[in-house]
Amino acid sequence: MLKNVLVLILCYLPIFVIGQENEKTIPEVRIELANDSIPLSGVSQQISAKKISLYASEDIGALTQKIAGITLKNYGGIGGMKTIAYRGISGANTAVILDGFALQNTMVGQLDLSNLQVDNVQSLTFTSGVPSDELLPISALMQGNILSINTFENKPTNDTMEVRYSSKFGSFGQLDNYGSYKRSVANSLLSVYGKYRSFSGNYPYTIENGNLRTVSMRRNNQLKEGFGGINYSKDLKPYLKIRTSIHFNQSERGLPGAVILYNETSNQQLNQQNTYGNIVLEIKNGKGKMNIYNSLNYGYLNYKDPSYLNDSGGLNQWYFNTINQTGVTMNRKIKDSVFMLYGGVEHTFSSLTATNQYVFSPKRYHLQSVIGLKSTLKTFSFTAQIANHTLQNQQGNSVKNTTAWNSYFQLEKRNYHLWLGIPRAWLKQTFRMPSFSELYYNSIGNKDLKPELALQYSVGTSYRFLKNSLHISIDAYYNKVENKILAIPTKNLFVWSILNVGKVQIFGVDLMLRKNWRLSDKLELDASMNYTFQQVQDISDQKATNYKNQLAYFPAHTLQSEVSLLWNNETGIFISNSIISKRFVLNENTTSNELQGFSTFDITCYYKMNSYKKNKLKVSMTIKNVVNTPYQYISYFVMPGRNYLMTLSYAFN
Amino acid sequence: MRLISLCLLLFVLVACKKKTNPINSDISQLSHGLLVLNEGLFNLNNASLSWVDLNTSSVSDDFFLQKTGRKLGDTGNDLQRYGGKIYVLVNVSSTIEVLNTSTGQSVKQILMQENGKAKQPRNLAFYGGKLFVSCFDGYVDVIDTTTLNIEKRIKVGSNPENMVVNNHRLYVANSGGLIPSLDSTISEIDCQKLVEVKKIVVGKNPGKMVVQDDSTLFVHVRGNYSSIPSELKKINVGFIEHQESIPVKISGMEKMENQLLVYTAETVSLYDMKMNTIISNSFIPLKDIKTLYRIQYVDAVKQLFVFDANAYTNTGYIHRFSKDGQFIQKYHVGLNPNSLIYYE
Numbered sequence: 003m004l005k006n007v008l009v010l011i012l013c014y015l016p017i018f019v020i021g022q023e024n025e026k027t028i029p030e031v032r033i034e035l036a037n038d039s040i041p042l043s044g045v046s047q048q049i050s051a052k053k054i055s056l057y058a059s060e061d062i063g064a065l066t067q068k069i070a071g072i073t074l075k076n077y078g079g080i081g082g083m084k085t086i087a088y089r090g091i092s093g094a095n096t097a098v099i100l101d102g103f104a105l106q107n108t109m110v111g112q113l114d115l116s117n118l119q120v121d122n123v124q125s126l127t128f129t130s131g132v133p134s135d136e137l138l139p140i141s142a143l144m145q146g147n148i149l150s151i152n153t154f155e156n157k158p159t160n161d162t163m164e165v166r167y168s169s170k171f172g173s174f175g176q177l178d179n180y181g182s183y184k185r186s187v188a189n190s191l192l193s194v195y196g197k198y199r200s201f202s203g204n205y206p207y208t209i210e211n212g213n214l215r216t217v218s219m220r221r222n223n224q225l226k227e228g229f230g231g232i233n234y235s236k237d238l239k240p241y242l243k244i245r246t247s248i249h250f251n252q253s254e255r256g257l258p259g260a261v262i263l264y265n266e267t268s269n270q271q272l273n274q275q276n277t278y279g280n281i282v283l284e285i286k287n288g289k290g291k292m293n294i295y296n297s298l299n300y301g302y303l304n305y306k307d308p309s310y311l312n313d314s315g316g317l318n319q320w321y322f323n324t325i326n327q328t329g330v331t332m333n334r335k336i337k338d339s340v341f342m343l344y345g346g347v348e349h350t351f352s353s354l355t356a357t358n359q360y361v362f363s364p365k366r367y368h369l370q371s372v373i374g375l376k377s378t379l380k381t382f383s384f385t386a387q388i389a390n391h392t393l394q395n396q397q398g399n400s401v402k403n404t405t406a407w408n409s410y411f412q413l414e415k416r417n418y419h420l421w422l423g424i425p426r427a428w429l430k431q432t433f434r435m436p437s438f439s440e441l442y443y444n445s446i447g448n449k450d451l452k453p454e455l456a457l458q459y460s461v462g463t464s465y466r467f468l469k470n471s472l473h474i475s476i477d478a479y480y481n482k483v484e485n486k487i488l489a490i491p492t493k494n495l496f497v498w499s500i501l502n503v504g505k506v507q508i509f510g511v512d513l514m515l516r517k518n519w520r521l522s523d524k525l526e527l528d529a530s531m532n533y534t535f536q537q538v539q540d541i542s543d544q545k546a547t548n549y550k551n552q553l554a555y556f557p558a559h560t561l562q563s564e565v566s567l568l569w570n571n572e573t574g575i576f577i578s579n580s581i582i583s584k585r586f587v588l589n590e591n592t593t594s595n596e597l598q599g600f601s602t603f604d605i606t607c608y609y610k611m612n613s614y615k616k617n618k619l620k621v622s623m624t625i626k627n628v629v630n631t632p633y634q635y636i637s638y639f640v641m642p643g644r645n646y647l648m649t650l651s652y653a654f655n
Numbered sequence: 656m657r658l659i660s661l662c663l664l665l666f667v668l669v670a671c672k673k674k675t676n677p678i679n680s681d682i683s684q685l686s687h688g689l690l691v692l693n694e695g696l697f698n699l700n701n702a703s704l705s706w707v708d709l710n711t712s713s714v715s716d717d718f719f720l721q722k723t724g725r726k727l728g729d730t731g732n733d734l735q736r737y738g739g740k741i742y743v744l745v746n747v748s749s750t751i752e753v754l755n756t757s758t759g760q761s762v763k764q765i766l767m768q769e770n771g772k773a774k775q776p777r778n779l780a781f782y783g784g785k786l787f788v789s790c791f792d793g794y795v796d797v798i799d800t801t802t803l804n805i806e807k808r809i810k811v812g813s814n815p816e817n818m819v820v821n822n823h824r825l826y827v828a829n830s831g832g833l834i835p836s837l838d839s840t841i842s843e844i845d846c847q848k849l850v851e852v853k854k855i856v857v858g859k860n861p862g863k864m865v866v867q868d869d870s871t872l873f874v875h876v877r878g879n880y881s882s883i884p885s886e887l888k889k890i891n892v893g894f895i896e897h898q899e900s901i902p903v904k905i906s907g908m909e910k911m912e913n914q915l916l917v918y919t920a921e922t923v924s925l926y927d928m929k930m931n932t933i934i935s936n937s938f939i940p941l942k943d944i945k946t947l948y949r950i951q952y953v954d955a956v957k958q959l960f961v962f963d964a965n966a967y968t969n970t971g972y973i974h975r976f977s978k979d980g981q982f983i984q985k986y987h988v989g990l991n992p993n994s995l996i997y998y999e
Contacts, residue, residue, distance in 0.1 A: 211725050211726050212720050212723070212724050212725040212726050213724040213725065214724065214725050259698070260698040260699075260700075261700075262698070262700065262728070262729050262747055262748055263700045263726055263728045263729060263748050264728055264745075264748040264749070264750045264764070264766065265728075265729070265747065265748050265749045265750070265768070265773050267768065267771055267772055267773050309772050309773070310833060311775060311791045311792050311793070311814060311833050312813075312833045312834045312835075313813055313831075313834050314834075546966065546969065547965065547969045547970065548968075548969050587699055587701075588696070588699075588968050588969075588990075589968060589969075590968065590969040590970060592970060594701065594703070594716065594717075594989070594990075595701075637698075637699055637700075638698065638699070638700055
């Protein structure tokens with residue numbers, strides 16, 4: 003506790019000392035703000051490649067917690083499953099886009115973000131509402147939120163050749179190698195990349211058991227994972243471009259599970275493979291653009307539990323998930339007006355087969371369509387969108403059709419007002435379809451489930467102060483979720499059913515600050531902070547003892563802050579801090595259900611060498627969880643203590 | 656910025672507040688109260704014991720923590736008193752906690768593991784100074800109640816659960832809950848020779864059993880929770896085996912002298928075991944009980960205790976009734992209460 007306070011004071015001392023001095027002695031502050039973690043259009047937040055390397059996050063999942071409004075569920079370290087919720091709404095309402103193509107998992111409804119690597123990410127953009135790029139796949143435009151990943155391999159280049167290579171060595175047997183080669187010749191771009199990482203994962207942890215403080219070792223946490231891919235694009239005509247890509251990843255990992263008091267046995271294993279193949283034709287003329295695309299995703303999941311007490315020596319289950327999306331999306335300016343129409347249609351087929359006798363090979367056909375209108379007036383811009391999702395579920399002879407509509411409206415002021423800043427407001431109605439597991443798994447699945455509906459209202463504004471060196475953004479929101487899909491024990495603790503029973507209301511505020519100081523020609527200081535307050539309340543049953551209690555695992559307060567000091571654009575130190583307030587492990591807010599809040603610090607020091615010709619070398623050292631705080635995102639899924647990561651990066655371009 | 660930094664400091668102070676759990680010696684001698692086992696929920700390590708003081712109706716939900724300074728563990732499945740000791744079976748933690756009956760102090764924690772695997776104990780039964788523990792790995796462990804050492808493992812069927820002792824025999828319901836085809840048998844064990852004598856086929860997924868007389872058992876056969884329905888069977892386990900299906904809806908049952916309380920989430924029926932007739936189909940009013948989890952009859956006071964799991968994810972209640980179904984009082988206890996010991 004005292005250590006935490008001391009480190010906090012040390013970390014933020016520069017703000018007290020240098021910040022004040024800066025304002026007195028430097029008469030002119032040069033404005034040099036990147037877009038990192040500050041809203042772009044009022045509905046987007048972006049993290050750049052530079053920041054990503056400083057965070058030294060192990061995967062996209064860990065990185066997303068830097069975004070205001072996101073609640074991360076992290077089941078523990080490298081390879082531990084990571085899912086997100088945004089403003090109290092499930093991650094199943096967030097589309098994940100990789101280089102313009104949608105990634106999906108219809109088996110469980112949302113992606114495990116620990117399966118997405120960060121080494122090749124040029125930018126990570128989170129958009130709540132209609133994105134600035136209205137040519138994204140239709141299924142993404144329909145979602146409430148979009149997490150868009152843009153990679154180095156897909157980024158156009160003026161150089162004929164670019165190379166990236168990085169090696170990481172870290173605590174608990176972490177080894178990570180990534181390499182990428184990109185070549186640009188005659189209107190075409192070819193890139194190839196590969197990555198392999200391994201992690202022994204046996205890290206020590208401390209856990210409190212009543213008055214006992216037990217130190218033990220996390221076991222069965224190993225990971226071996228490989229990634230690879232090829233991107234190719236070519237300008238076939240001045241108005242026609244083709245872009246294709248194949249991505250592949252395979253992993254074998256132990257599942258350590260929750261720490262069970264007095265029983266440390268853990269033997270479960272998960273092997274996964276995913277392959278994504280994408281193609282898009284991009285057509286444009288002076289009036290608009292059109293994309294015709296197809297994405298095919300095939301993946302399997304193999305779950306093994308040799309300690310499962312059946313009569314065949316344990317569980318060994320295989321699940322195969324196939325998804326194919328075909329669609330067209332376009333935009334077009336309306337002649338002699340400030341309006342632009344956009345929209346499109348997409349057909350998706352998905353199927354699940356399994357060796358598990360309780361899964362009866364369901365299939366699903368989706369037809370999704372969107373039409374929208376954007377207008378950019380002199381002082382305001384607005385977007386209005388309406389969308390339809392028609393879905394047919396098949397399982398054997400059983401056929402079930404579902405249709406749902408959603409709509410969106412956004413209004414934003416374009417010019418800056420001294421008092422109002424750049425105000426914005428939006429409202430939208432979204433939904434998520436039940437997953438295959440919720441519909442069909444064993445006897446608990448419910449074929450009659452309706453879509454889970456979410457109504458979202460948001461207002462906010464952005465300000466610039468101190469000659470544009472201080473940016474402040476604030477948003478307040480109210481969301482309401484109806485027909486929430488929940489697993490409910492209906493007869494006893496072993497007999498569950500999945501029902502549309504829940505109602506949730508969410509109030510919240512997101513506050514983002516960023517301040518930049520140019521202290522001298524060579525020295526630059528940057529500080530930023532994201533704060534989220536959220537009240538996520540169960541309002542399903544007024545008579546229930548948990549009525550209007552905070553939902554499990556949603557903290558009321560989340561604070562992400564960071565300070566970066568850069569010398570001569572070569573050497574730097576970066577300190578980041580995450581504070582999560584107490585949470586409840588169940589929806590009833592009793593003392594016994596409390597999960598303690600925590601505060602962690604990470605420090606990264608780096609040195610960049612601009613070596614011979616176009617060769618660049620960077621070395622960085624990260625200490626994560628500097629104060630060695632014992633903490634958990636999910637109850638009894640213990641996180642690692644202090645650990646180290648050294649990164650060597652090479653770039654040629 | 657100073658203000659922000661001060662806010663950050665405040666946050667850390669708030670976030671890092673530590674709690675302590677002082678060992679409470681207030682309840683030094685247990686009397687006139689209820690010791691309640693709260694099952695908790697899987698993977699949350701939140702099984703607990705509540706102490707209900709019947710003089711004041713006050714409830715302490717951290718009884719085990721206060722007595723031992725540590726938590727009970729994950730998923731408490733059974734609580735019984737035998738001799739001068741209390742036995743608490745904790746399924747996922749795979750332990751049996753042995754406490755002193757009078758003081759509640761810990762006597763021993765028995766770890767139920769073999770070759771690095773958890774045995775997953777499920778239920779307790781006693782006979783002749785021996786504690787029998789059904790383990791989900793297909794065995795019944797025999798523990799001497801004096802030395803508290805495991806003396807023998809008896810192989811039975813798949814995933815054994817409930818046990819009853821009758822006429823020097825231990826009957827073990829082999830549920831097969833973790834195998835797709837389910838088990839259909841109960842094992843009969845000779846309590847003196849400690850060997851399985853035979854298996855009796857009773858129907859898919861046998862669970863709770865009740866002894867009527869030397870040769871008759873009532874068995875709740877739970878089916879597969881979908882196409883094969885749950886049913887109540889009356890079984891003669893004597894020289895000539897005989898089975899009879901009782902036409903009553905059932906999700907659980909409890910013996911009350913010569914009668915059987917047969918219940919579902921909606922109704923509690925009273926069944927006369929000798930007369931083979933249903934006396935009442937609404938013996939206990941359930942309008943104030945959200946999730947009927949179990950009923951326990953305490954012969955010492957001739958009263959019924961109804962366990963309300965309150966939707967399984969909220970802390971539960973115990974509703975106390977007279978033998979003839981009249982409501983007396985209710986107590987707010989821990990998460991998923993499932994059994995109790997009555998202290999006079």
